Amino acid sequence: MIHLLGRKTSSNVMKALWVLEELGLAYDRADYGGAFGGTNTAEYRAKQPVGLVPVVEEDGFSIFESNAILRYLCNAHGGERFYPAEPRARGTIDAWLDFQQTVLSGPTSTYFIGLVRTPPEKRDMTAITAAIAQAGDIWAILDDRIAKQGWVAADHFSIADIAFGVHVHRWFSLDMPGKRDLPNLRAWYDRLLARPPYGTHCAGPLA
Ligand SMILES: N[C@@H](CCC(=O)N[C@@H](CS)C(=O)NCC(=O)O)C(=O)O
Known part of the structure; x- marks a missing residue:
């Protein structure tokens, strides 16, 4: 178990x-x-x-x-369809997993914790606004990849989609000033919403 x-x-x-x-x-x-x-x-x-x-x-x-x-x-547990063993396919997924942790997680934490878990009078709006712009630039990179191949790291759903997907719900759910319009990212988010585990565990009310 x-x-x-x-x-x-x-x-x-x-x-x-x-x-x-x-x-x-x-x-x-x-x-x-x-x-x-x-x-x-x-x-x-x-x-x-x-x-x-x-x-x-x-x-x-x-x-x-x-x-x-x-x-x-x-x-x-037999998840090769989400994380292939072939070295280049795996290496590409690993690169995007690392990119999520090292590049995306800083700004997403700043705007999410700032806007959802911090009372209005204690918010650092300068830091939050800068983080929204920084995250927008990163989401635009994803928007471009998704336009070309449909998913984050491959032409199929992989664990890289999971690593980014948990954050994209927050991006689209928060009413944030200066958010970029990213139609391919939105289409990918809609495809994630069609997967039952995402709807159940990752796309609920923000808390
Ligand atoms: N790099 C770590 C980060 C883990 C992390 O920051 N977890 C947060 C929640 S998303 C946490 O434990 N916050 C303190 C808490 O919940 O007590 C990972 O990916 O597992």
């Missing part, structure tokens, strides 16, 4: 939920992080050294970092 540790409002936990459902795996989930706490214990830190979510456990093995979890679950 697979155990997912992490609150379901976390974008990184959503990635794990989404791939678990796409793979048709049996799992349970326990609330950790945010208001639930539980991440400062020695036991939890042994699984995630800085106390973030998510963590996945299976038969005494545990793994952290959401994109590593995506890779592990596909590797361990």
